[in-house]
Amino acid sequence: MHQLSADMRACIEECLRCHSTCLGTAMNHCLEQGGPHVEPQHFRIMITCAEICQTSAKVMLIGTRHHQHTCRECAEICEECATSCARLGGMEECVQACRRCAESCRRMAA
Amino acid sequence: MHQLSADMRACIEECLRCHSTCLGTAMNHCLEQGGPHVEPQHFRIMITCAEICQTSAKVMLIGTRHHQHTCRECAEICEECATSCARLGGMEECVQACRRCAESCRRMAA
Amino acid sequence: MHQLSADMRACIEECLRCHSTCLGTAMNHCLEQGGPHVEPQHFRIMITCAEICQTSAKVMLIGTRHHQHTCRECAEICEECATSCARLGGMEECVQACRRCAESCRRMAA
Amino acid sequence: MHQLSADMRACIEECLRCHSTCLGTAMNHCLEQGGPHVEPQHFRIMITCAEICQTSAKVMLIGTRHHQHTCRECAEICEECATSCARLGGMEECVQACRRCAESCRRMAA
Numbered sequence: 001m002h003q004l005s006a007d008m009r010a011c012i013e014e015c016l017r018c019h020s021t022c023l024g025t026a027m028n029h030c031l032e033q034g035g036p037h038v039e040p041q042h043f044r045i046m047i048t049c050a051e052i053c054q055t056s057a058k059v060m061l062i063g064t065r066h067h068q069h070t071c072r073e074c075a076e077i078c079e080e081c082a083t084s085c086a087r088l089g090g091m092e093e094c095v096q097a098c099r100r101c102a103e104s105c106r107r108m109a110a
Numbered sequence: 111m112h113q114l115s116a117d118m119r120a121c122i123e124e125c126l127r128c129h130s131t132c133l134g135t136a137m138n139h140c141l142e143q144g145g146p147h148v149e150p151q152h153f154r155i156m157i158t159c160a161e162i163c164q165t166s167a168k169v170m171l172i173g174t175r176h177h178q179h180t181c182r183e184c185a186e187i188c189e190e191c192a193t194s195c196a197r198l199g200g201m202e203e204c205v206q207a208c209r210r211c212a213e214s215c216r217r218m219a220a
Numbered sequence: 221m222h223q224l225s226a227d228m229r230a231c232i233e234e235c236l237r238c239h240s241t242c243l244g245t246a247m248n249h250c251l252e253q254g255g256p257h258v259e260p261q262h263f264r265i266m267i268t269c270a271e272i273c274q275t276s277a278k279v280m281l282i283g284t285r286h287h288q289h290t291c292r293e294c295a296e297i298c299e300e301c302a303t304s305c306a307r308l309g310g311m312e313e314c315v316q317a318c319r320r321c322a323e324s325c326r327r328m329a330a
Numbered sequence: 331m332h333q334l335s336a337d338m339r340a341c342i343e344e345c346l347r348c349h350s351t352c353l354g355t356a357m358n359h360c361l362e363q364g365g366p367h368v369e370p371q372h373f374r375i376m377i378t379c380a381e382i383c384q385t386s387a388k389v390m391l392i393g394t395r396h397h398q399h400t401c402r403e404c405a406e407i408c409e410e411c412a413t414s415c416a417r418l419g420g421m422e423e424c425v426q427a428c429r430r431c432a433e434s435c436r437r438m439a440a
Contacts, residue, residue, distance in 0.1 A: 137370075142370055150358075150361040153361055154357055157357065
């Protein structure tokens with residue numbers, strides 16, 4: 001995949017890491033903790049974040065210019081997910097993955 | 111899924127139909143025809159379209175307000191895919207699925 | 221997509237319907253009901269079912285012989301999801317979508 | 331995601347790497363090379379491989395026992411993809427990603 005710039009390769013990695021962290025944390029940590037961790041608004045943003053991160057990575061890999069739009073949307077959803085996770089507490093890995101992904105996606109969307 | 115409006119249900123159906131049509135047509139008709147049908151720009155927009163349609167449907171099903179942004183992006187990519195398919199010819203099913211999906215997504219993005 | 225047999229087209233439709241029903245029901249009905257509806261084992265099988273149904277549909281659309289294996293796995297997971305939903309009650313749409321999809325996938329896996 | 335064993339974490343990473351490599355290579359290297367690189371059988375196995383690797387990773391992240399079956403299927407498809415890529419030549423990154431993923435998935439399927 002030598003066609004991809006170093007920045008784009010890094011962004012794809014952040015997207016896949018954030019995707020895995022959000023999906024794995026929601027389906028394990030959140031379901032097992034219960035209470036506010038399965039409150040609809042929180043849980044939905046986590047699953048939406050996992051989904052858009054995957055899409056954002058795939059659109060970069062496919063190689064059309066549309067990655068600018070999907071990366072912009074991804075950055076916005078990641079920020080919202082980070083905020084929701086930070087508010088709950090005990091989800092530092094997820095907060096960090098979302099913030100790093102958001103920052104990387106903003107650079108690709110510019 | 112009684113929570114979903116009739117419009118949103120219809121849009122999810124159009125997205126899934128367009129997803130299936132683009133993926134199935136690319137991987138069968140286009141690969142078998144070859145030539146301009148596997149030209150990178152055309153093939154990439156078909157696979158990108160299949161991907162964003164799937165994402166757009168999923169974000170509506172998950173139920174966050176972000177569907178407005180994913181539907182807007184979906185409409186734009188569907189239009190580009192319809193144009194690419196119409197230019198090649200012999201891909202009427204795909205052109206029609208993309209145009210219907212674009213129209214439905216524009217309504218949900220408003 | 222005239223290359224696909226009528227049976228395969230029908231199976232793709234059942235898979236996409238089951239995918240949508242499981243994802244939409246989990247993220248709306250189950251999260252809003254709470255209690256046993258967000259118990260880890262139930263929620264995980266619903267999300268796994270949505271995922272394998274999507275994959276099963278895509279492998280049929282891509283057109284390799286591997287659909288026999290993904291359809292067999294899909295049928296098994298759909299049956300387990302139907303059982304989990306039937307046990308909880310109030311999820312008839314999901315039970316039915318899972319059972320129809322399982323039946324259709326078993327035919328394609330044979 | 332501390333619930334996951336080191337072996338499973340490693341397998342998820344191999345699956346996501348193989349997914350990215352297959353999708354990125356198919357949509358860029360193969361489409362640009364043309365000829366045997368876009369021959370239907372080769373291209374379909376690459377896209378099927380990208381898809382099953384993604385599914386395999388997700389089922390492990392979701393955390394049901396079904397990962398044993400999806401990992402077994404993933405290993406088989408990865409081997410077939412590695413063989414197809416090795417036969418064509420010039421696709422060493424893809425061959426290696428598929429073989430490593432297959433080996434890792436076989437261990438999880440056992």
